[in-house]
Amino acid sequence: MICLLCSQRFNSKEKFSNLFFLRKSSKAICTDCQRRFERIGSKHCPTCFRPNIDKICLDCQTWQEKGHRVNHCALYGYNEAMKDYFSKYKFQGDMLLSKVFAKQVKKALNSYKGYTIIPVPVSKERYRERQFNQVSALLDAAGISYINLLERKDADKQSSKSRQERLTAKNLFYINTDHNLPEKVLIVDDIYTTGATLQHIVSLFSKHGKDDVKTFSIAR
Ligand SMILES: [Zn+2]
Ligand SMILES: [Zn+2]
Incomplete structure (x- = not known):
């Protein structure tokens, strides 16, 4: 083998x-x-799961000061092994690797009873390159059902904007439905770094009066 x-x-x-x-x-x-791979143990930031810290981390403090509420869960620390994994999975596009964490993802997401799972989307151009959304593929592998309620704008359509504007997570996503949004939402991403992407998405829902929005990622 x-x-x-x-x-x-x-x-x-x-x-x-x-x-x-x-x-x-x-x-x-x-x-x-x-x-x-290092599973995040009991010692982690209580709000974002940053490993090996037993109080609210600096990232989360900054979010709180900006009026954001972080309610995140992650499974693994983002170490060298995770870096290698995501580089093979995402950038070399080895879709078989979507199955590696299927069981853990299924187990973890089963505890979010009543929550509608929504994956963070990739841009259309990224999708064309890779032919798959790495987050939805992880959910598919785990047999978790989800709804695509988010859309990511194409970078080329934003070319009139400055590079700095394009690099910030702001304006990158929008909710693609006029229908009623679910009351309880779990946004799923692959990696949580600064939390900017997920916090931006949480605030989109909050603008629609949906405040029970939690976030989840494989790695932190
Ligand atoms: Zn934190
Ligand atoms: Zn090996």
């Missing part, structure tokens, strides 16, 4: 947690690679 992440050959009789075993495929993730 070949490891999808490091390409090393390994014995398929080796015991690996079926979590990382990609069913209907002769490929899997070897135990060396599995061990490199």
Whole structure:
């Protein structure tokens, strides 16, 4: 068997947690690679899950000062292994890798009873390049149903704006429906870095009077 992440050959009789075993495929993730992922333990920022800190982190303090409420959950720390994973998955477009965290994602999202799951979209041009939205693909792999209520503007349509304006998460997303929005929403992204993208989306819902909006990501 070949490891999808490091390409090393390994014995398929080796015991690996079926979590990382990609069913209907002769490929899997070897135990060396599995061990490199760091699950976020009990010690994390209470509002954004930044690992290894037991009080509200600086990012979250800044959001609070700006009047934002952070209510985020993440599964793994964004370490070198995660970086490698997302570079293979997103940028090299290896869609099989959408299955790697399927079980954990399913388990984690099942605890959001009554919440409508909404993935963060990719731009149309990114979609054309990759042929998939890495966030929806993660949800598909986990068998989680979701609704696409968000749209991401194309960067080329924004070319009249300054580079700085385009780089900020502001104005990048909009809600693509005139219909009633769900009362409880969980926005799902792949990686939480500054929280700018997710906080911007949360504020879009808040403008529509929807304040029970939580966020989730694989990595933080
Ligand atoms: Zn490996
Ligand atoms: Zn935080």
